[in-house]
């Protein structure tokens with residue numbers, strides 16, 4: 485009896501990455517997983533001091549008249565490269581308050597860069613190609629991750645109580661953001677955040 489209980493607890497534990505990780509699932513009211521949502525966490529005790537580094541490159545590539553990735557998380561102060569691998573020229577810009585920038589026409593195998601000094605979301609477009617669209621999310625916490633195809637994001641080391649934020653460009657709420665307090669105690673299944681999207685999530689057409 486006691487052994488069975490220990491086994492059950494062990495199995496439950498194995499399903500949760502680590503006690504100090506924060507696992508979040510973002511889904512629609514209908515239960516569909518929401519991909520490419522940006523999940524961030526700010527501990528009540530404050531974010532750790534020191535530079536914020538993410539494991540992905542600070543880069544928004546243009547290839548096949550498409551930005552890659554579609555959503556890029558960067559720490560405030562990061563310099564982001566915009567390499568162009570297309571044979572046509574692009575003219576990349578954002579009109580988002582706090583993160584306005586413009587990279588005038590640049591061609592194949594050229595790159596430009598821009599330093600993002602304000603937190604917030606920069607909606608990025610191309611003056612030449614209307615259908616090119618991407619989002620750069622500038623954050624001031626090391627606990628930030630995009631959700632995968634299963635709607636899940638795991639934030640390593642995000643422990644303690646704090647505030648969870650979920651952003652996606654089509655979330656129906658002020659600033660397309662949902663904010664929720666998180667208690668010290670983590671649930672084994674992780675936090676579930678239900679969002680209303682302006683349109684049903686679709687696979688990204690390229």
Ligand SMILES: [Cu+2]
Nearest residue numbers: 574610612613
């Ligand atoms: Cu373009």
